[in-house]
Amino acid sequence: xxxxxxxxxxxxxxxxxxxxxxxxxxxxxxxxxxxxxxxxxxxxxxxxxxxxxxxxxxxxxxxxxxxxxxxxxxxxxxxxxxxxxxxxxxxxxxxxxxxxxxxxxxxxxxxxxxxxxxxxxxxxxxxxxxxxxxxxxxxxxxxxxxxxxxxxxxxxxxxxxxxxxxxxxxxxxxxxxxxxxxxxxxxxxxxxxxxxxxxxxxxxxxxxxxxxxxxxxxxxxxxxxxxxxxxxxxxxxxxxxxxxxxxxxxxxxxxxxxxxxxxxxxxxxxxxxxxxxxxxxxxxxxxxxxxxxxxxxxxxxxxxxxxxxxxxxxxxxxxxxxxxxxxxxxxxxxxxxxxxxxxxxxxxxxxxxxxxxxxxxxxxxxxxxxxxxxxxxxxxxxxxxxxxxxxxxxxxxxxxxxxxxxxxxxxxxxxxxxxxxxxxxxxxxxxxxxxxxxxxxxxxxxxxxxxxxx
Ligand SMILES: Cc1ncc(COP(=O)(O)O)c(C=O)c1O
Numbered sequence: 001x002x003x004x005x006x007x008x009x010x011x012x013x014x015x016x017x018x019x020x021x022x023x024x025x026x027x028x029x030x031x032x033x034x035x036x037x038x039x040x041x042x043x044x045x046x047x048x049x050x051x052x053x054x055x056x057x058x059x060x061x062x063x064x065x066x067x068x069x070x071x072x073x074x075x076x077x078x079x080x081x082x083x084x085x086x087x088x089x090x091x092x093x094x095x096x097x098x099x100x101x102x103x104x105x106x107x108x109x110x111x112x113x114x115x116x117x118x119x120x121x122x123x124x125x126x127x128x129x130x131x132x133x134x135x136x137x138x139x140x141x142x143x144x145x146x147x148x149x150x151x152x153x154x155x156x157x158x159x160x161x162x163x164x165x166x167x168x169x170x171x172x173x174x175x176x177x178x179x180x181x182x183x184x185x186x187x188x189x190x191x192x193x194x195x196x197x198x199x200x201x202x203x204x205x206x207x208x209x210x211x212x213x214x215x216x217x218x219x220x221x222x223x224x225x226x227x228x229x230x231x232x233x234x235x236x237x238x239x240x241x242x243x244x245x246x247x248x249x250x251x252x253x254x255x256x257x258x259x260x261x262x263x264x265x266x267x268x269x270x271x272x273x274x275x276x277x278x279x280x281x282x283x284x285x286x287x288x289x290x291x292x293x294x295x296x297x298x299x300x301x302x303x304x305x306x307x308x309x310x311x312x313x314x315x316x317x318x319x320x321x322x323x324x325x326x327x328x329x330x331x332x333x334x335x336x337x338x339x340x341x342x343x344x345x346x347x348x349x350x351x352x353x354x355x356x357x358x359x360x361x362x363x364x365x366x367x368x369x370x371x372x373x374x375x376x377x378x379x380x381x382x383x384x385x386x387x388x389x390x391x392x393x394x395x396x397x398x399x400x401x402x403x404x405x406x407x408x409x410x411x412x413x414x415x416x417x418x419x420x421x422x423x424x425x426x427x428x429x430x431x432x433x434x435x436x437x438x439x440x441x442x443x444x445x446x447x448x449x450x451x452x453x454x
Contacts, residue, residue: 004086006248008079013071018239020274020345021232022062023281025352028232028344029319029453032306037450040316048217048225050126053119056233064236066118073117073150077106078240082248087375094395096405097254100388101245101272102378103412108173110381110413111268112143112228115237120147123224130154130223132216134184134209137163137335138170139381139413140228145179155179158186158212161204163335169417184209191215191312205328206339207311214314229265230309230318230343238271241410246275249408256286256408258394262386263290263299263357264336266343268412274345277354290346290357291390293365295433296329298322298342299350299357301440306450309341317450320347324443330433332362333421334382340443358390361432365389366425369415381413382421 021027030039042054049057056064066074085098103111123131131148134157135141141157148155157174164171164183174181184204185192191211195202202208210227217225227234249255259276261269273288280286292299298321307322309315321342323329329338349355369385371392372378380388387409398405415422424430 002084002252004084006082006251008244008247010075010079012244012247013074013078014066014240014243015071016063016065017236018243018275018278019059019062019064019236020277022060023278024349025281026348028348031319032317032450034308034313034317034448044316048214050122050128050224052122052125053233056236057231067121070118070121074240079244080105080241082245083376084252085376088372091371091375092392092395094399096395096398096407098391098395099249099252099254099256099406099408100411101241101408103241103268103410104378104381104414108139108143108146109416110139110143111238111241111271112140113146114240114271115228115234115267116140116143116147116226117150118237119226120144120151120153123226124151124153126224128222128224130156130220131226132156132158132213132223133226133228134158134206134213135163136160136206136209136338138167138174138417139336141181142170142173142177143228144226145174145177148179149177156216157181158184158209160184160206160209160335161202162331166420167417184212186212188212189215191314205311207325210310211312211314214310229267230341232345235267235270235274235343235345238267239274241268241271242273242275245272245408254406257405258287258289258407260289260291260387260390260394260407260409262337262383262412263292263342263346264339264383265341266346268410270343270346272410273355277349280354288355289390289394290350290355291386292357292359293332293334293337293386294359294361295332295435296323296338297359297435298340299347300359301435303444304347304351304453305447306453307341307447313448317448318344319453320344321350323440324446326446327440327443332433333418334365334386336383337386360386360389363425363430363432366421366430368392370425378411379415379422380411381415382418384410384412387411
């Protein structure tokens with residue numbers, strides 16, 4: 001029996017982020033201005049983002065130094081542990097070796113602070129005093145509230161109304177860390193007021209909340225907008241996960257055959273997998289699997305096309321897999337995976353065959369989450385449970401073929417605020433909402449006019 005935990009000292013917190021744009025065979029197409037159809041330039045983005053982040057977004061440097069004040073905050077929880085899932089392996093009776101990197105040890109309970117801290121640092125350096133952002137289930141909002149507090153910034157979070165009502169404790173965390181949080185759609189923005197006038201009892205959506213936060217930031221000079229996934233710089237900030245994991249797998253004297261993550265907008269998946277993909281691009285054999293919900297199957301069913309990142313069509317046009325910007329995914333409990341689009345970097349890597357994707361039904365995912373909790377102890381976030389399910393099905397397939405594989409997945413967060421979902425599962429009340437092909441087709445009819453992409 002080898003060890004269970006593989007730990008690194010603080011001195012091994014990575015000193016650089018890895019920018020996969022430098023190595024990928026095809027860089028994503030440019031993001032376009034919806035009015036002109038021309039690529040968006042730094043001056044278009046400057047009202048929303050600090051210039052340093054805009055430069056990171058388009059950088060072709062393979063490595064970008066992590067500022068020391070950011071590494072200093074990372075010390076609060078990084079390096080995160082890497083575990084060998086001995087007990088899970090035994091419980092499911094696999095011959096494969098399963099490892100997981102655990103990001104739930106951050107103060108907010110997920111991988112999100114890795115980029116929230118970096119973004120707050122650059123906002124402060126840029127001389128702004130305030131951040132506006134949106135949150136779905138509350139993970140991102142709590143990460144930004146924490147990061148803003150640590151860098152002395154004000155913070156306003158537009159939280160999707162259903163989550164605001166169903167997850168009062170995420171709301172309390174946001175407030176404890178000193179931020180303001182309002183249910184979205186809200187009366188505080190034109191976008192929110194327009195939706196409330198039309199649909200007074202709107203449950204909200206991530207797309208709507210993005211519209212509100214973008215409008216807030218665009219209309220106030222002291223405010224930057226902060227996004228928790230999808231953008232190139234956000235994915236890059238998460239690569240501390242994979243860099244640490246490579247060093248920890250070395251301690252375990254192993255290298256994975258399969259690297260797995262769940263995908264909402266793509267950031268935790270990118271964080272773990274991009275440093276490994278660097279080796280795959282250089283010729284090493286590796287299977288890289290992105291796991292998504294069957295109710296929101298962006299990579300497995302959505303076309304690769306230009307679309308808006310938000311419902312109210314305020315963002316630039318983004319080249320990505322999409323279900324259509326006004327497609328509203330069914331109300332599954334993995335709220336962080338209910339997004340119509342996907343990071344352009346992840347989308348492009350799927351198109352180029354470097355990453356593959358699978359979609360799983362909610363009850364199957366919870367069965368794996370409970371099997372994991374009962375063997376490894378940690379109760380996973382429903383989002384992260386998609387990666388667990390991916391690992392368990394990959395191990396079962398290997399067993400059926402008589403193969404032994406080394407599987408590594410990202411456990412992106414804990415599920416301590418998701419226990420209502422576990423209640424529903426344990427009571428047998430959890431639904432498997434059907435994905436509506438017709439709704440997707442209708443939403444795709446409304447894709448913006450833009451050049452076709454290969
Ligand atoms: C724990 C957890 N995992 C995964 C995700 C999905 O986001 P991403 O695909 O950007 O990692 C979220 C989003 O809220 C999350 O909270």
